[in-house]
Amino acid sequence: MIHVSATPVLALRGVSKRFGAVQALTDVDLEIHTGEVVALVGDNGAGKSTLVKTISGVHPIDDGAIEWEGTKVDIGRPHDAQNLGVATVYQDLALCDNLDVVANLFLGSELRSASVLDEIRMEKRARELLDTLSIRIPSVRIPVAALSGGQRQVVAIARALVGDPKVVILDEPTAALGVEQTAQVLDLVERLRERGHGVILISHNMADVQAVADRVAVLRLGRNNGVFDVAQTSPEEVIAAITGATDNAVTRRRARTATALKEDAK
Amino acid sequence: MSDLAKTPEPTKGPADRTDRTAPGDAVDAEQSAAPAAAAAPVDPRLLVREQGFAGYWTEFVRKVRGGELGSLPVVIGLIVIGLVFQLQNDKFLSASSLANIAVFTSGVGIMSVGIVFVLLLGEIDLSVGSVAGVGAAVWAVLSVNHGWGDWLSVFVAIASGLVIGVLHGFFFAKIGVPAFVVTLAGFLGWSGLQIWMMGKEGSINTPTGSVVEDLTTHFFADKAAAYGLALVAVLAYAGSQLWDSRRRKEAELPSRPLSEVLLRTGVLAVLAFVVAYFLNEPKGARGLPLALVLFLAVLVIADFVARRTTFGRQVFAVGGNAEAARRAGINVDRVRITVFAISGMLAAFGGLFIASLSGGATKSLGSGNTLMIVIAAAVIGGTSLFGGRGKIWSAMLGMLVIQSIQQGLNLEGMASEIQYMITGAVLLAAVVIDSVSRRTQKSAGRA
Ligand SMILES: Nc1ncnc2c1ncn2[C@@H]1O[C@H](COP(=O)(O)OP(=O)(O)OP(=O)(O)O)[C@@H](O)[C@H]1O
Ligand SMILES: [Mg+2]
Numbered sequence: 001m002i003h004v005s006a007t008p009v010l011a012l013r014g015v016s017k018r019f020g021a022v023q024a025l026t027d028v029d030l031e032i033h034t035g036e037v038v039a040l041v042g043d044n045g046a047g048k049s050t051l052v053k054t055i056s057g058v059h060p061i062d063d064g065a066i067e068w069e070g071t072k073v074d075i076g077r078p079h080d081a082q083n084l085g086v087a088t089v090y091q092d093l094a095l096c097d098n099l100d101v102v103a104n105l106f107l108g109s110e111l112r113s114a115s116v117l118d119e120i121r122m123e124k125r126a127r128e129l130l131d132t133l134s135i136r137i138p139s140v141r142i143p144v145a146a147l148s149g150g151q152r153q154v155v156a157i158a159r160a161l162v163g164d165p166k167v168v169i170l171d172e173p174t175a176a177l178g179v180e181q182t183a184q185v186l187d188l189v190e191r192l193r194e195r196g197h198g199v200i201l202i203s204h205n206m207a208d209v210q211a212v213a214d215r216v217a218v219l220r221l222g223r224n225n226g227v228f229d230v231a232q233t234s235p236e237e238v239i240a241a242i243t244g245a246t247d248n249a250v251t252r253r254r255a256r257t258a259t260a261l262k263e264d265a266k
Numbered sequence: 267m268s269d270l271a272k273t274p275e276p277t278k279g280p281a282d283r284t285d286r287t288a289p290g291d292a293v294d295a296e297q298s299a300a301p302a303a304a305a306a307p308v309d310p311r312l313l314v315r316e317q318g319f320a321g322y323w324t325e326f327v328r329k330v331r332g333g334e335l336g337s338l339p340v341v342i343g344l345i346v347i348g349l350v351f352q353l354q355n356d357k358f359l360s361a362s363s364l365a366n367i368a369v370f371t372s373g374v375g376i377m378s379v380g381i382v383f384v385l386l387l388g389e390i391d392l393s394v395g396s397v398a399g400v401g402a403a404v405w406a407v408l409s410v411n412h413g414w415g416d417w418l419s420v421f422v423a424i425a426s427g428l429v430i431g432v433l434h435g436f437f438f439a440k441i442g443v444p445a446f447v448v449t450l451a452g453f454l455g456w457s458g459l460q461i462w463m464m465g466k467e468g469s470i471n472t473p474t475g476s477v478v479e480d481l482t483t484h485f486f487a488d489k490a491a492a493y494g495l496a497l498v499a500v501l502a503y504a505g506s507q508l509w510d511s512r513r514r515k516e517a518e519l520p521s522r523p524l525s526e527v528l529l530r531t532g533v534l535a536v537l538a539f540v541v542a543y544f545l546n547e548p549k550g551a552r553g554l555p556l557a558l559v560l561f562l563a564v565l566v567i568a569d570f571v572a573r574r575t576t577f578g579r580q581v582f583a584v585g586g587n588a589e590a591a592r593r594a595g596i597n598v599d600r601v602r603i604t605v606f607a608i609s610g611m612l613a614a615f616g617g618l619f620i621a622s623l624s625g626g627a628t629k630s631l632g633s634g635n636t637l638m639i640v641i642a643a644a645v646i647g648g649t650s651l652f653g654g655r656g657k658i659w660s661a662m663l664g665m666l667v668i669q670s671i672q673q674g675l676n677l678e679g680m681a682s683e684i685q686y687m688i689t690g691a692v693l694l695a696a697v698v699i700d701s702v703s704r705r706t707q708k709s710a711g712r713a
Pocket of ligand 2: 048049050091171
């Protein structure tokens with residue numbers, strides 16, 4: 001494993017978040033160090049996206065504390081998180097369909113001279129960024145609405161690389177991607193780690209997680225359900241934590257295949 | 267899951283990825299895992315064309331087929347309107363008639379620029395007519411009743427429009443009242459304030475020789491003015507286009523071919539000089555109206571702000587997807603308040619034009635169909651009612667359509683009720699064209 005600094009760049013301490021009657025997060029702890037990839041896993045509705053949104057300032061937290069490089073910070077709106085150096089790729093991508101690819105990539109951090117946009121510099125940089133992700137987009141000047149789902153996802157990922165973030169959060173970044181693009185994104189995650197960024201990667205794909213993550217943090221029903229060192233943990237153990245430790249998923253799957261086989265046999 | 271369950275073998279890093287050769291070549295030649303067939307079909311419309319004039323033309327036809335009509339329907343509409351009225355009455359294209367159109371277009375056109383910003387945001391401002399009335403009333407009361415200086419009262423009038431806009435924006439953005447309701451309340455409330463300010467007589471005449479009178483009555487009689495402005499406009503346009511092309515070439519980005527730049531500049535030059543000619547040369551021509559100069563200045567500045575500045579980009583972003591804009595760190599509330607402030611400010615400015623045209627501020631200035639005309643112009647010009655799509659220049663194009671129709675019907679001696687009906691029909695036609703073209707765009711995958 002890559003050497004890990006002593007103070008985490010980002011730490012959540014006892015974070016809670018409520019939506020009306022739903023307690024989406026209860027007392028959640030999470031630490032991310034520089035040069036480390038932390039996978040965040042859990043079932044649908046476990047609270048992963050909500051956790052990400054509390055970090056990135058979309059939903060301010062109700063309780064608990066967020067620490068940045070050891071000091072407590074208030075993240076009340078997305079702007080605060082960006083100023084700290086958090087870049088987020090949202091599950092719903094959060095792109096403006098009416099704007100073109102370049103405008104979307106640089107939205108909120110436009111290259112400019114005295115508030116006049118420098119379109120040319122932005123377009124050039126956009127092409128370079130998209131090239132590193134090996135995506136083919138007909139033109140960087142067409143509205144995002146005209147792109148395919150995967151192309152949109154790559155644009156959203158490229159967005160996170162525009163500034164020079166310290167922590168990059170990827171909420172299911174490869175859900176809509178093809179084999180080659182998925183590989184590129186996983187490469188990218190590793191490159192981010194090599195460059196000393198902290199990465200939070202949310203994924204339902206255990207293979208992806210195993211491939212790039214250093215640690216896996218499991219959320220279950222809005223609570224921590226264990227943090228695992230990827231090198232020393234089998235996927236089965238993680239899956240067990242995801243679905244609830246008492247009820248081992250592997251055994252459950254075996255049971256299911258067994259019954260399925262039995263039914264087939266009938 | 268089983269296919270992806272294998273660790274994807276790390277492919278080459280960015281270093282050994284070949285750079286694309288031709289800048290226009292949008293399809294990355296580099297190909298590894300995916301089968302070649304999967305990569306080949308790229309919508310040919312989206313490829314950057316670089317083969318001179320012929321390419322320009324095919325691209326144009328392709329765009330029209332794909333439903334990207336842009337300003338085409340309005341321009342065609344204007345030509346048709348011009349022809350029809352000219353055939354009915356050959357005074358239509360006379361100097362005084364055209365000067366009338368230019369002057370009448372300016373005031374409400376400036377208000378319409380404000381509405382374009384609001385529409386880009388995906389909102390509506392129903393108060394512009396009343397705010398125009400308040401602006402005119404503030405100016406008249408201060409300058410005539412209180413003897414304030416000319417410029418100062420004009421300034422305060424425009425500033426009061428701005429403050430009113432900020433107030434609307436505050437209730438909309440911070441309190442969360444729908445803009446429709448806020449500005450509807452403003453529509454009633456501000457016209458009440460206007461009537462109260464105008465007092466018992468209900469009207470204050472424009473003092474002769476005042477700034478406000480000059481707004482629509484001053485003409486630059488020197489022929490050099492109109493021709494000079496046309497020349498400056500053409501040179502500035504050509505210059506900016508060429509400069510942009512050169513910078514793009516230096517950056518190895520696809521750029522407009524020279525033939526297209528020349529064509530665009532040529533069209534602009536013909537338009538500009540024809541207008542200048544009609545303002546200067548025919549019998550009874552009075553030269554370049556100050557009102558038109560001011561309107562053009564507002565248009566150019568607003569267009570620059572909308573397309574070239576961060577603020578403009580933020581307006582489009584909020585209009586397209588407010589939540590995405592917020593997550594991108596944009597201060598959505600501030601953008602919204604600023605847009606309503608712009609709308610209020612331009613409404614008050616336009617109100618002074620209307621006062622100038624009608625000889626003074628009155629109780630009813632800005633009421634009646636002013637609001638409808640201002641909104642209709644923006645929509646006729648091609649700005650979407652649903653936010654995020656549109657152009658500042660649509661304010662001018664739409665207003666030209668409306669004012670040309672009014673002028674033509676006035677020459678025919680047609681009653682105003684007929685004018686209302688025709689303007690209504692034109693508005694409906696514009697929205698129909700917009701909806702149909704948007705549907706075509708959808709089926710062509712461009713919306
Ligand atoms: N804006 C919201 N308002 C109300 N409830 C919400 C909101 N966002 C999330 N929730 C609730 O919070 C819980 C956690 O949702 P979250 O989106 O974080 O799940 P997730 O772990 O990201 O799931 P998935 O894997 O499906 O993306 C869910 O029960 C959801 O209904
Ligand atoms: Mg989620």
